Amino acid sequence: MRILLSNDDGYFAPGIEHLARALRDLADITVVAPERDRSGASNSLTLDRPLSLRRAANGFYFVNGTPTDCVHLAVTGMLDELPDMVISGINHGANMGDDTIYSGTVAAATEGYLLGVPSLAISLASRHCEHFATAAQVAREIVADLLQRPFAEPMLLNVNVPDLPYAELRGRVVTRLGKRHKAEPVVRMQTPRDETVYWVGAAGEAQDAGEGTDFHAVRQQRVSMTPLQIDLTHNAQLASLRDWMGE
Amino acid sequence: MRILLSNDDGYFAPGIEHLARALRDLADITVVAPERDRSGASNSLTLDRPLSLRRAANGFYFVNGTPTDCVHLAVTGMLDELPDMVISGINHGANMGDDTIYSGTVAAATEGYLLGVPSLAISLASRHCEHFATAAQVAREIVADLLQRPFAEPMLLNVNVPDLPYAELRGRVVTRLGKRHKAEPVVRMQTPRDETVYWVGAAGEAQDAGEGTDFHAVRQQRVSMTPLQIDLTHNAQLASLRDWMGE
């Protein structure tokens, strides 16, 4: 099995090192990740300049681009064969609910999926990530399971792992994405040159976090697994929009 | 009515100028757009540095950030009241099918929608955009219609306009997103310093472009209007994933 790893925290991040180590006896691993922290990069693609690909001392490759660039470049220009799987992470922090829209970690997996490869994004769901080893073990188990029983159809899985010792996990559960409250407003600051600048504020707290959601699962100490899709059509609104237009 | 305009081509782009001019007698217009071309930015948010907001000679504001940053900053830190609408565009080029995943134009509208504002992305669907005036007129008509009859529920509309003289349009039609073939592979080049670099290749041709899709509508010289959603849960796969997991 050939697995391509990427992330949005940068090729040097502890999460991707844990991941590579956990999987290396199960599969041929290639790491292609951003040269610097690109958290929040979403699916952005670099169109106005070319990308370069360099190899670090530990054998990981790094790209001066986004997570999406990394997977795109690896799959369409670097690897000789399509990988059997793309895994992105382990992200430093949760990617639940609306986070998935902004996440570079999820985006790297999405790019794999768009290119026809079963893909998985994995995140450690806390602010002060302590248990990367737990998430790495979870990733390893999913890969081992897939080696036994592949999915019937291509999937794009979004996995969030509670930041706990492995023994305290209470299993895996299939979830839907919850929703967050609106983000906090931007935070205004003065620079030392007395200019006003604005920091993007923190994400909102969970709003729709009831049973069945990713938020709920993680609070229950369970690994949350959400299948994602990439067709943004709002099917439920097609009729009401037709109605509004008098079609 | 107060409308916030943004785009991903930059505050100086002809598309946003056409849009502002077409709407200024229908609504109070504020323009907050990126200081430079950010095509392909998707929903990326700038988290590692603060943003600055400057005012150009023509009254447009520009931000050293992404389209999403622009709308986020305008709505949560600059405008005194929530705008009644966010309009993003007129994009230089189509945003149909999978393009919506990568588009900064769609992302700016998405950010408005996430912040509770009805939002619309509008794109001129050709490579060599000639008829911005047509798209501006289409935007004007939609806004005029909404002034008469608002939507019953918040919407995030993705509008693609054929690049034709206005008189040659054949009406508006509600569509779903089509799909493209996989993108072209990256294009390898040598720099003058003899380093290998890679350009992200062109988007794929339309694949699922049959009746009912945005691709089809535009080919029929019709304005395509697709309602978008932001919940990426793949509901149709929940059962098969549960099955795989033996839940």
Added chain:
Amino acid sequence: MRILLSNDDGYFAPGIEHLARALRDLADITVVAPERDRSGASNSLTLDRPLSLRRAANGFYFVNGTPTDCVHLAVTGMLDELPDMVISGINHGANMGDDTIYSGTVAAATEGYLLGVPSLAISLASRHCEHFATAAQVAREIVADLLQRPFAEPMLLNVNVPDLPYAELRGRVVTRLGKRHKAEPVVRMQTPRDETVYWVGAAGEAQDAGEGTDFHAVRQQRVSMTPLQIDLTHNAQLASLRDWMGE
């Protein structure tokens, strides 16, 4: 006479507009400036990606690069003939003493000089620039004088203009660069995500600002004109270094 204008504040900055307007009946003017504020860019050259050149509505060209890139690209790839002069500015703020090391405005003129063109950097010496018209008038007079009497040898001139109404200027004077005290230390801040970041602090106050220096001239309400060189060899230390090495 053909003059190439650039700056480091961006092609949209009021300083370069004043400059272009003041010179347009004396010379053929081409403006090629950075697409965004690149203050502090020094002589940096963009080597890891290519540059693009775009034309704004007002006829100015802008480049997604540094001030040095702009002049380099204009002279070696865009203009049909070598310009007769490169003028960079009018900078928003002084470029005196050690500032010249960091200044993108001075760097744009330096690049012109390195490419064999007499070059001039012009700055408005205050924090809250009010009198761009004064500096524009000064630039106009210098160009008019040069049309009458060119320099005997190529020069790289660094001009600083007091931020005063033109009538209050007390003439031009040749100066040497003064020196500043060390810069203020970096300023530590916490981001809304509770990360520690550091802003580069303000430049130091003038230290060597006695008679003959640029600082002194400007304080005397005079236009400071300093000829600059680009050979960084410390000739006065050659002997003591040889001595240390026992040569």
Added chain:
Amino acid sequence: MRILLSNDDGYFAPGIEHLARALRDLADITVVAPERDRSGASNSLTLDRPLSLRRAANGFYFVNGTPTDCVHLAVTGMLDELPDMVISGINHGANMGDDTIYSGTVAAATEGYLLGVPSLAISLASRHCEHFATAAQVAREIVADLLQRPFAEPMLLNVNVPDLPYAELRGRVVTRLGKRHKAEPVVRMQTPRDETVYWVGAAGEAQDAGEGTDFHAVRQQRVSMTPLQIDLTHNAQLASLRDWMGE
């Protein structure tokens, strides 16, 4: 002795690793270098956003800024005491003649010197650097010599080392900077999206490369040592400029 190391190739570059290893038993070493390749950065300072400082697995610190930012931040905000020396490099490629204007490696040393610390930039003078160990050994010897006999006054030294096995070096020699011919013109390319872009071309060949210059020394297989200054005043032109102005 406390030595601060930086470079412009990035904290992961082989040159800085060789340097750190060669010096670690002679001095307390702190490495603060850019998070990515910033070749060509010159003395650019980051003024429009704050800097962050992170620690890599090997103990090196990296900054999302320029070489100048790195030294500035380390000296004014991170280190408890002023270091006894700043060493920048080992650069991948020569920094001779006019290169010194553009070099980020020289700039890092310049920033140390401006902040009152004896500083040294060291470069391996070839395109395909093979002998970092040679340059590391040269740096070690200079530091060892300085521990015995410090300079009488602060110095900013620019050192270029031939890319040869150590045994083939023919000693060290004090030099002045040579000059290069003008740089090659920009190189025009078409992107896959059919846009025209321009790469900055190669540096010019050595022009003033006669005896006494850095170019000459390196060609003679000698280590070139040039003391640099930071006062750009062109003293030799002061009189002719006064003359032109009729003072």
